[in-house]
Amino acid sequence: MKLLTLAMMLLSSAVMANLHQAPPSLNLNRNAKGIFVDFKKVKSVITYDINKRSAKVVTSIEFEQTEAGMPVFDLVPTPTSLSINGAGATSESTSLSGVSTVRFVKKALQPGTHNLVILNEISKNLSWNSNYVKSAFWMSDLSDRRYLEQYLPTNLEFDQYKNDIEVKIVGTEVEHVLYTNGETKLLEKNNWSVSYPEGYTASSLFYHLTKKGLIPEEKKTFTSIDGRQIPVTVYTSGSTSKFMKSSLKIMAELERDYGPWPHAQLIVYGAGSGGMEYCGATITSSSALGHELTHSYFARGVMPAHGNAGWVDEAVASWRDAGYPSYSEWRLSRTQMAGHSIYRRTTDRAAYSKGMRFIGFLHEKFKSQDSFKVFLKNFFETRKFKPFKTPEFQKAIEDFYNTSLTGEFDKYIYGKKGIDESPKDLTENEYHPHLTDKQLFDLL
Ligand SMILES: [Zn+2]
Numbered sequence: 001m002k003l004l005t006l007a008m009m010l011l012s013s014a015v016m017a018n019l020h021q022a023p024p025s026l027n028l029n030r031n032a033k034g035i036f037v038d039f040k041k042v043k044s045v046i047t048y049d050i051n052k053r054s055a056k057v058v059t060s061i062e063f064e065q066t067e068a069g070m071p072v073f074d075l076v077p078t079p080t081s082l083s084i085n086g087a088g089a090t091s092e093s094t095s096l097s098g099v100s101t102v103r104f105v106k107k108a109l110q111p112g113t114h115n116l117v118i119l120n121e122i123s124k125n126l127s128w129n130s131n132y133v134k135s136a137f138w139m140s141d142l143s144d145r146r147y148l149e150q151y152l153p154t155n156l157e158f159d160q161y162k163n164d165i166e167v168k169i170v171g172t173e174v175e176h177v178l179y180t181n182g183e184t185k186l187l188e189k190n191n192w193s194v195s196y197p198e199g200y201t202a203s204s205l206f207y208h209l210t211k212k213g214l215i216p217e218e219k220k221t222f223t224s225i226d227g228r229q230i231p232v233t234v235y236t237s238g239s240t241s242k243f244m245k246s247s248l249k250i251m252a253e254l255e256r257d258y259g260p261w262p263h264a265q266l267i268v269y270g271a272g273s274g275g276m277e278y279c280g281a282t283i284t285s286s287s288a289l290g291h292e293l294t295h296s297y298f299a300r301g302v303m304p305a306h307g308n309a310g311w312v313d314e315a316v317a318s319w320r321d322a323g324y325p326s327y328s329e330w331r332l333s334r335t336q337m338a339g340h341s342i343y344r345r346t347t348d349r350a351a352y353s354k355g356m357r358f359i360g361f362l363h364e365k366f367k368s369q370d371s372f373k374v375f376l377k378n379f380f381e382t383r384k385f386k387p388f389k390t391p392e393f394q395k396a397i398e399d400f401y402n403t404s405l406t407g408e409f410d411k412y413i414y415g416k417k418g419i420d421e422s423p424k425d426l427t428e429n430e431y432h433p434h435l436t437d438k439q440l441f442d443l444l
Pocket of ligand 1: 291295313314317431432
């Protein structure tokens, strides 16, 4: 029994140890290397003080470092204070090969397990009223550094870690409600503890705190094909029944195509203005709902390990939106959707059109063997909650259909044969329009 427990522990830590998907170490200066690390356990306490109008966060991170150097993490706001293994330290931002920015602790550490404690304040997507607060962790995969790092210290998207958050609101008697995609316990009025699944990454969390009763909500359960009763929460100032009806219908459609709903819940915030996907949650307009729920399988079920893998989920969701069409090779365009810098953290917008047609081309190419949906279902089953990169996606297709796709991926995905530029690549996708800071704030 003990051996079995040990074996299971080893297995679970092996599953979540994602350093093999981390980008290469950084040369910070002549003597210092920036090392990507493996977050093991993170706990944040967020305190909203209505009188002081402050949202303060204390986060403790246990991480493992396998190489000597300065540990890399990310947090967009400058920390108020920071300590490493109990001693005060500082952090600094640095360029990620010119395509992004990260933060690192300015102290060289030896390999091993370390404890990092960070204090910071949240200021983004936060709105104060005289006796209540609204706060949300809105994210985007189309702009750089728009995941959890805008609000809390986190790692890059390759890493999965156990994350617990305690939320407290002080200085008000007004009751609040917290919509979030973790196991939530109400400790007392305006005080919750939330435990998120170990498979979550920086792009997984849905978090929206608001005054109770401000936005109408409806709750139902969805009976999954595997027998689970999955709680579905819809809240919107539009029609809750319309969003609920569509959500249940789309969940049933996705289960028929790709298997059981991969999350413990579904939360739908019907706020309009396109949408954004999270694990078993979305903020969405009613027209983007199907697209966003597909992302609970592809994007937040099967997860990209970095920006160069982000095209897959947009291509797949767009292929579904279009009704799973077929495309001949002459309809394809040469792109470098997976040929950008290894450090890039955002998705190439060509995914919605050119990426979608590439998926439709694979569907056409292999349809005498099996629909590409059958491959996608298989890929989902074997790869869910294990962040992947494009070469692994390519290899899985090649193995499934027993063929080589080197020529096709080099030409249409990696940009090795040049790129067909078109102004359309820069146009907005109807489901993921670019929202200004003001528009995002107004969604609170
Ligand atoms: Zn999308």
